[in-house]
Amino acid sequence: MPVHRAGFTRLRAFTTVAAVLLAILSLPRATPAAGAAAPDVPPRGSAHMGMGVVAHDGQDGTPTHRTARTEGVDVSSHQGNVAWPTLWSSGVKWAYAKATEGTYYKNPYYAQQYNGSYDTGMIRGAYHFATPDRTSGAAQADYFVDHGGAWSPDGRTLPGVLDIEWNPYGNACYGKSQSAMVSWIHDFLNQYRARTGRHAVIYTATSWWKQCTGNYAGFAADNPLWIARYASTAGELPAGWDFYTMWQYTSTGPTVGDHDLFNGTVDRVRALALG
Numbered sequence: 001m002p003v004h005r006a007g008f009t010r011l012r013a014f015t016t017v018a019a020v021l022l023a024i025l026s027l028p029r030a031t032p033a034a035g036a037a038a039p040d041v042p043p044r045g046s047a048h049m050g051m052g053v054v055a056h057d058g059q060d061g062t063p064t065h066r067t068a069r070t071e072g073v074d075v076s077s078h079q080g081n082v083a084w085p086t087l088w089s090s091g092v093k094w095a096y097a098k099a100t101e102g103t104y105y106k107n108p109y110y111a112q113q114y115n116g117s118y119d120t121g122m123i124r125g126a127y128h129f130a131t132p133d134r135t136s137g138a139a140q141a142d143y144f145v146d147h148g149g150a151w152s153p154d155g156r157t158l159p160g161v162l163d164i165e166w167n168p169y170g171n172a173c174y175g176k177s178q179s180a181m182v183s184w185i186h187d188f189l190n191q192y193r194a195r196t197g198r199h200a201v202i203y204t205a206t207s208w209w210k211q212c213t214g215n216y217a218g219f220a221a222d223n224p225l226w227i228a229r230y231a232s233t234a235g236e237l238p239a240g241w242d243f244y245t246m247w248q249y250t251s252t253g254p255t256v257g258d259h260d261l262f263n264g265t266v267d268r269v270r271a272l273a274l275g
Contacts, residue, residue: 047169049248051165056166071093076107087255092122102140104134123158181212198275202219225243226260228248230249
């Protein structure tokens with residue numbers, strides 16, 4: 001019996017489309033390259049002070065009492081080249097610049113930020129963003145000192161800072177137990193002290209410190225505290241510290257976002273620089 005040509009044509013077209021769709025569905029799915037970050041994870045090296053504060057602790061106002069406190073800023077590659085004369089004119093007298101992260105990253109804007117603040121008249125220092133899941137504390141302290149984190153007794157160079165806070169690349173506590181985190185921090189601080197003769201400052205947030213160190217109190221005797229809290233008061237401090245030395249109180253300040261208060265007059269900032 002003869003086959004109807006129109007029906008045969010439709011059948012052949014359907015078969016062709018189905019074959020094409022099947023071929024497409026059979027193709028291997030694209031996967032991220034080995035080591036590539038997920039879309040919501042920032043690239044390695046981009047971390048900076050206070051990166052997780054708003055997400056974890058929120059924000060609620062700014063300081064209302066600034067008597068006997070000295071305005072400062074902290075910067076990283078996020079800010080690029082900084083307008084230091086503008087900040088100086090606005091009353092900023094001290095600054096910290098991110099020097100390193102882990103043992104794999106150096107801030108490309110570090111020279112302009114570290115030297116530029118100094119040239120404007122500020123008392124300056126350097127900080128290291130810790131990644132305890134990557135290498136030992138001692139190795140990261142060495143990397144920091146070797147790439148900008150050293151200290152000099154010139155009266156205008158502040159001791160280095162260990163920035164230890166939420167992991168922007170994964171598990172908040174970097175996959176470490178509380179005791180292991182405390183050991184890692186000890187390792188960093190001891191090596192920094194051995195290399196520079198100074199006790200490093202610890203930058204952290206109380207909620208992270210409680211979660212990831214068990215609210216360990218053993219560093220307060222030697223290491224000044226730089227507390228992160230975006231509110232009208234610094235709030236509860238980590239165990240052991242009766243007062244903060246520095247307070248990062250906002251990430252949305254003028255000229256550059258991250259603004260801080262030193263708990264004392266500029267003479268006290270100089271005293272910390274001198275050691």
